[in-house]
Amino acid sequence: MLVRAFIPAHITAFFVPAFHDDPLKAGSLGAGINLSKGTNVFASIETGTLERHIHVAFNGESVKRENAAITYSVADELVPGDFIGEVEIWQYFDFPNGYGFGNSAGGALGTALSLSYAFGGTWLRAAQTAHKHEVINRGGLGDVIAQLAGGIEVRVKAGGPGYGVVDNLFFEDYKVLVVPLGRLSTKEVLDGDVIKSIEIEGRKALENLLKEPRPERMMALARGFAEKTGLLSGELLELARELDRVLSNPPSMIMLGRGLFALVRDKELENAKNLLADLNLPYDVAEIYAERPKVGRWVG
Amino acid sequence: MLVRAFIPAHITAFFVPAFHDDPLKAGSLGAGINLSKGTNVFASIETGTLERHIHVAFNGESVKRENAAITYSVADELVPGDFIGEVEIWQYFDFPNGYGFGNSAGGALGTALSLSYAFGGTWLRAAQTAHKHEVINRGGLGDVIAQLAGGIEVRVKAGGPGYGVVDNLFFEDYKVLVVPLGRLSTKEVLDGDVIKSIEIEGRKALENLLKEPRPERMMALARGFAEKTGLLSGELLELARELDRVLSNPPSMIMLGRGLFALVRDKELENAKNLLADLNLPYDVAEIYAERPKVGRWVG
Numbered sequence: 001m002l003v004r005a006f007i008p009a010h011i012t013a014f015f016v017p018a019f020h021d022d023p024l025k026a027g028s029l030g031a032g033i034n035l036s037k038g039t040n041v042f043a044s045i046e047t048g049t050l051e052r053h054i055h056v057a058f059n060g061e062s063v064k065r066e067n068a069a070i071t072y073s074v075a076d077e078l079v080p081g082d083f084i085g086e087v088e089i090w091q092y093f094d095f096p097n098g099y100g101f102g103n104s105a106g107g108a109l110g111t112a113l114s115l116s117y118a119f120g121g122t123w124l125r126a127a128q129t130a131h132k133h134e135v136i137n138r139g140g141l142g143d144v145i146a147q148l149a150g151g152i153e154v155r156v157k158a159g160g161p162g163y164g165v166v167d168n169l170f171f172e173d174y175k176v177l178v179v180p181l182g183r184l185s186t187k188e189v190l191d192g193d194v195i196k197s198i199e200i201e202g203r204k205a206l207e208n209l210l211k212e213p214r215p216e217r218m219m220a221l222a223r224g225f226a227e228k229t230g231l232l233s234g235e236l237l238e239l240a241r242e243l244d245r246v247l248s249n250p251p252s253m254i255m256l257g258r259g260l261f262a263l264v265r266d267k268e269l270e271n272a273k274n275l276l277a278d279l280n281l282p283y284d285v286a287e288i289y290a291e292r293p294k295v296g297r298w299v300g
Numbered sequence: 301m302l303v304r305a306f307i308p309a310h311i312t313a314f315f316v317p318a319f320h321d322d323p324l325k326a327g328s329l330g331a332g333i334n335l336s337k338g339t340n341v342f343a344s345i346e347t348g349t350l351e352r353h354i355h356v357a358f359n360g361e362s363v364k365r366e367n368a369a370i371t372y373s374v375a376d377e378l379v380p381g382d383f384i385g386e387v388e389i390w391q392y393f394d395f396p397n398g399y400g401f402g403n404s405a406g407g408a409l410g411t412a413l414s415l416s417y418a419f420g421g422t423w424l425r426a427a428q429t430a431h432k433h434e435v436i437n438r439g440g441l442g443d444v445i446a447q448l449a450g451g452i453e454v455r456v457k458a459g460g461p462g463y464g465v466v467d468n469l470f471f472e473d474y475k476v477l478v479v480p481l482g483r484l485s486t487k488e489v490l491d492g493d494v495i496k497s498i499e500i501e502g503r504k505a506l507e508n509l510l511k512e513p514r515p516e517r518m519m520a521l522a523r524g525f526a527e528k529t530g531l532l533s534g535e536l537l538e539l540a541r542e543l544d545r546v547l548s549n550p551p552s553m554i555m556l557g558r559g560l561f562a563l564v565r566d567k568e569l570e571n572a573k574n575l576l577a578d579l580n581l582p583y584d585v586a587e588i589y590a591e592r593p594k595v596g597r598w599v600g
Contacts, residue, residue, distance in 0.1 A: 117470045122513045124467035165462045167424035170417045172597060213422045291591055292450070297472065
């Protein structure tokens with residue numbers, strides 16, 4: 001049996017981490033955008049072998065347990081204890097790992113949904129399993145619940161699926177321009193001194209967004225958050241200012257990756273692309289993904 | 301400006317009402333199915349008149365305030381107090397009103413989403429407004445949150461949007477056959493003696509479904525619930541037994557309407573249709589709607 005799941009990439013615009021001893025109550029407040037590109041997971045389940053094997057591959061390359069701890073933990077929990085056979089989990093990412101696109105949560109949620117679809121379970125339990133192992137392994141706090149919500153999401157009550165509450169903004173005719181330049185370790189940022197100002201600025205941004213809940217406002221607040229926390233600085237800030245000149249809504253920093261994202265109208269796209277091409281920088285364009293993650297039997 | 305929303309019809313399979321003084325905490329436990337047919341709402345907003353007018357029409361016919369109390373209440377709340385102009389809310393229903401397809405919630409939610417889209421707001425606030433007026437006017441307790449969840453849904457914690465928790469079952473290749481035969485007053489059933497056995501049997505059905513969360517199990521539990529509460533009896537029960545002979549999963553009663561619904565495989569559909577045609581009974585077939593409700597600017 002072959003099952004396929006698609007989970008949108010998720011970019012966080014601003015956030016407030018909410019730590020909790022119970023992983024299902026840990027999460028984050030904040031806002032972000034789900035993209036039409038993201039993570040595809042193919043789970044192949046075959047019986048007929050003499051032992052139980054679980055294999056994980058990222059972009060076609062086999063990965064060891066220690067480099068895919070979250071996915072292996074999800075699989076260990078959702079493949080029934082008495083299952084004898086071969087489980088292969090193939091994850092394909094449209095964006096690079098560690099760049100702030102929620103790949104880790106995408107892989108975890110896609111794996112959880114695929115295995116639950118194959119072996120039995122529900123959406124909520126699958127999502128909770130993915131969230132739990134994300135939190136325990138510090139992959140992220142809010143990506144899973146944000147990906148379940150889709151669209152432009154606002155996490156108004158922190159927590160995992162079934163505990164947190166996610167709202168959605170209405171939007172029209174925007175594309176998402178992303179400029180992915182490198183990695184940033186979520187762990188290091190969350191362990192550093194910047195966490196205090198993230199908490200203060202994140203809360204302010206959320207309060208202000210809820211007073212005027214529009215995508216344009218979200219981008220302005222995201223940019224303020226990125227600059228005031230000092231996370232957006234140096235060359236990346238200079239690049240944001242270059243892009244300001246050709247875009248009507250401010251681009252902001254991908255939380256957390258070394259990169260930028262922007263909500264762009266069709267007519268603005270060409271100028272932004274030209275600017276980035278002139279600077280010899282990588283970029284990508286995606287739609288906002290307003291649907292739910294997909295999972296189903298793969299016949300193709 | 302013209303805005304269109306689509307809200308799926310929602311059929312409740314079994315339920316436990318959860319009353320609460322705070323309408324956002326009132327709701328229901330239970331399970332049900334969202335359909336690819338349902339309620340289309342078109343909201344037309346025009347300025348340029350000298351007064352504020354709100355009009356509501358069902359299937360093209362203007363309706364008075366007292367016959368569309370829920371929709372008018374939603375509109376009164378979501379059209380800004382200082383708005384001067386014409387708001388027309390056109391609701392079109394694929395199934396008859398009062399037959400248990402969640403039309404009232406569909407109209408309320410579609411109106412709330414359309415007006416929030418036009419005047420500003422968020423998905424969650426729109427949904428809470430719809431739920432609140434559904435509960436206050438006793439239109440229903442669980443339809444709004446179920447329609448937001450889509451697919452085959454299981455309400456595992458009662459409450460309105462942001463309070464209740466809804467899970468989803470995985471499913472494959474089913475169509476939904478419905479036999480809509482007449483109205484049943486939700487108010488009368490909830491006020492009657494049957495409420496005690498609804499609570500007992502509904503809770504049992506939910507517990508059992510969560511132990512084995514599959515659509516086939518849901519239908520068997522729904523049928524048990526319908527028969528044990530005595531809601532399904534007489535001619536309708538006889539018809540269910542007729543259909544049992546041609547379907548692999550038991551049909552059950554639409555909660556609350558005088559009608560039946562069934563999960564049907566393609567290859568079973570022809571026999572079921574023939575049976576109903578022989579009996580000269582109306583029926584309809586829909587897909588399971590696994591997406592979110594839709595709202596957006598209408599151009600065309």
